[in-house]
Amino acid sequence: MSVTKDYFDITPLVSRRLGVFPGDVAFSRSVSLDPAKGDNILLSSVTTTLHLGAHADAPNHYHHGASAIAERDLALYMGRAQVLQASVGRGERIGLRHLRDPEPKAPRVLFRTGTFPDPESWNSDFASLTPELITHLAVRGVKLIGIDTPSIDPEDSRHLEAHAAIATYDMAILEGLDLTQVPEGLYTLIALPLRLEEADASPVRAILLRDATLLSKL
Numbered sequence: 001m002s003v004t005k006d007y008f009d010i011t012p013l014v015s016r017r018l019g020v021f022p023g024d025v026a027f028s029r030s031v032s033l034d035p036a037k038g039d040n041i042l043l044s045s046v047t048t049t050l051h052l053g054a055h056a057d058a059p060n061h062y063h064h065g066a067s068a069i070a071e072r073d074l075a076l077y078m079g080r081a082q083v084l085q086a087s088v089g090r091g092e093r094i095g096l097r098h099l100r101d102p103e104p105k106a107p108r109v110l111f112r113t114g115t116f117p118d119p120e121s122w123n124s125d126f127a128s129l130t131p132e133l134i135t136h137l138a139v140r141g142v143k144l145i146g147i148d149t150p151s152i153d154p155e156d157s158r159h160l161e162a163h164a165a166i167a168t169y170d171m172a173i174l175e176g177l178d179l180t181q182v183p184e185g186l187y188t189l190i191a192l193p194l195r196l197e198e199a200d201a202s203p204v205r206a207i208l209l210r211d212a213t214l215l216s217k218l
């Protein structure tokens, strides 16, 4: 997590140490050409789950036949976003009662739970979302929900109720965000997924701009 004057980087560092769901394929990088060994360039390749660190789930991940990540409207992943603290315990699903003010102030809402504090040290009892909260936000115009845990459903969930609610409203999901340094408030989110054909997810580089007019000055 790095902070500059103008934006928060809410992307955990991608490395082989980054935790992935039990049984999923961890990130690894192999070097095929290396100047340290006399090659003229550095060249490497990676193997990884697409649900790596900060990532966007595609609808086909949780709904058979639904759209892949390459088909998603990028407008979902950039624009006004609200960071909301959820006063929720480990292993709980966030409901309206965990929010000081449950009325969303932006079409994208990112929940800071603090229940998955170290992305390099996996804990199974992270917080997730209730389908009721998703419905509450959807009917108020929210189109993206993000969270600072690996999933919007509990790790051992079989029915994936929160993902199903997301599918009902065709909302977008960001998981695995690092919101530890980000105060509650309104920001501009940019978190674009890669254009991966048929893919069920994509890692994203997610940032929160304090002031969107910054972009016009770059």
Ligand SMILES: [Zn+2]
Binding pocket: 051, 055, 056, 057, 150, 175, 201
């Ligand atoms: Zn995912």
